[in-house]
Amino acid sequence: MAPSRFSSSSASNVRTPPAALIRTADDTLRRISAMSAAVAGNDIAIRAGLPNGTSPLYILTSDFAGVLEATVVRWAGIQTAYTDQYSANMTWAAPTTAR
Numbered sequence: 001m002a003p004s005r006f007s008s009s010s011a012s013n014v015r016t017p018p019a020a021l022i023r024t025a026d027d028t029l030r031r032i033s034a035m036s037a038a039v040a041g042n043d044i045a046i047r048a049g050l051p052n053g054t055s056p057l058y059i060l061t062s063d064f065a066g067v068l069e070a071t072v073v074r075w076a077g078i079q080t081a082y083t084d085q086y087s088a089n090m091t092w093a094a095p096t097t098a099r
Contacts, residue, residue, distance in 0.1 A: 022070045023095035025060050035062045039084065042073050046082040053077075058091070065092040 029035050037045070039061045046052075058072035065071050069092040075082055084090055 021095065022060055022072070022093055022097055026070065026095065036060045037062065039063045039071055039073060039090065043082060043084050046073075046075050047080055049078050049080060051078050058093070069094055 026036075036059075042050075042059065042061060052075050054076055056074040056076040058074045061071045061073060063071040071090060072093055073084065073090040075089060082089065
């Protein structure tokens with residue numbers, strides 16, 4: 001496994017947040033003038049060694065697949081060969097889906 005360019009020393013101290021509706025997460029980001037990364041940005045970071053936990057959680061992206069579905073991605077550990085394949089690494093979800 002390639003070493004990560006991202007610090008993971010504090011990652012083990014971070015608690016997994018409770019599931020939130022995709023719509024709630026998106027609205028919260030907009031309120032603070034922020035947005036989640038696009039799929040392409042996530043792909044680059046993941047391939048560069050961005051770590052994730054052993055149980056991969058879906059991460060909201062700023063890409064919307066159609067009018068009412070958000071694109072979400074997931075990966076486990078460090079995956080420098082991340083492929084972003086549908087259903088294994090990414091999917092679409094309605095804004096009312098808890099992730």
